[in-house]
Amino acid sequence: EVQLVQSGAEVKKPGDCLKISCEGSGFRFTDYWIGWVRQMPGKGLEWMGIIRISDSYTLYTPSLQGQVTISADISINTAYLQWSSLKASDTAIYYCARSMGGTNMVDYWGQGTLVTVSS
Amino acid sequence: VMTQSPLSLPVTLGQPASISCSSSQSLVHSNGDTYLHWFQQRPGQSPRRLIYKVSNRDSGVPDRFSGSGSGTDFTLKISRVEAEDVGVYYCVQGTHWLTFGPGTKVDIK
Numbered sequence: 001e002v003q004l005v006q007s008g009a010e011v012k013k014p015g016d017c018l019k020i021s022c023e024g025s026g027f028r029f030t031d032y033w034i035g036w037v038r039q040m041p042g043k044g045l046e047w048m049g050i051i052r053i054s055d056s057y058t059l060y061t062p063s064l065q066g067q068v069t070i071s072a073d074i075s076i077n078t079a080y081l082q083w084s085s086l087k088a089s090d091t092a093i094y095y096c097a098r099s100m101g102g103t104n105m106v107d108y109w110g111q112g113t114l115v116t117v118s119s
Numbered sequence: 120v121m122t123q124s125p126l127s128l129p130v131t132l133g134q135p136a137s138i139s140c141s142s143s144q145s146l147v148h149s150n151g152d153t154y155l156h157w158f159q160q161r162p163g164q165s166p167r168r169l170i171y172k173v174s175n176r177d178s179g180v181p182d183r184f185s186g187s188g189s190g191t192d193f194t195l196k197i198s199r200v201e202a203e204d205v206g207v208y209y210c211v212q213g214t215h216w217l218t219f220g221p222g223t224k225v226d227i228k
């Protein structure tokens with residue numbers, strides 16, 4: 001069974017750093033790409049970026065370039081999304097999603113990680 | 120840019136429902152495929168893909184869901200709405216990077 005299991009909810013202060021994770025199982029992790037999606041409170045879905053697991057080639061939505069970093073560790077079948085300095089506007093649910101062929105074929109999603117940034 | 124209509128769709132149980140999705144550019148990829156998919160997000164859950172590449176139902180998806188369309192205009196139809204279909208439906212294109220439609224909220228009248 002394909003599963004993407006994300007790390008738990010986080011409460012942080014503005015300026016804090018954070019790294020959330022997404023562990024894949026039930027499939028060959030290195031055959032796929034993993035993307036990250038943001039859902040701000042009460043809002044729709046926004047694609048943030050994607051990483052090709054086999055070689056860590058990464059692409060970002062232009063508006064988010066430099067704001068976050070996507071990485072992966074193939075030894076533990078895990079992808080990451082990290083911030084070096086959080087802002088209150090980063091408060092959202094973040095989902096990881098599996099894809100084949102870049103962004104062409106997104107299919108399975110993780111359960112989401114709620115990140116709350118508040119002073 | 121992806122647009123959907125309507126953005127809110129109250130439906131009667133057992134009745135059909137239809138959601139339209141339009142793209143500002145053709146979603147036909149250079150390889151001939153059209154990467155337009157439909158996702159359902161039930162309240163409090165992560166999105167689940169229902170339809171991929173315009174009209175292909177994912178495994179386990181009830182056959183009351185169907186997708187159609189081509190080029191820039193697409194439709195998701197539910198033949199007979201059930202209570203478990205309540206949620207937000209997104210069209211998603213994966214041909215040119217990846218963008219989501221704004222979502223259509225389906226609830227029961």
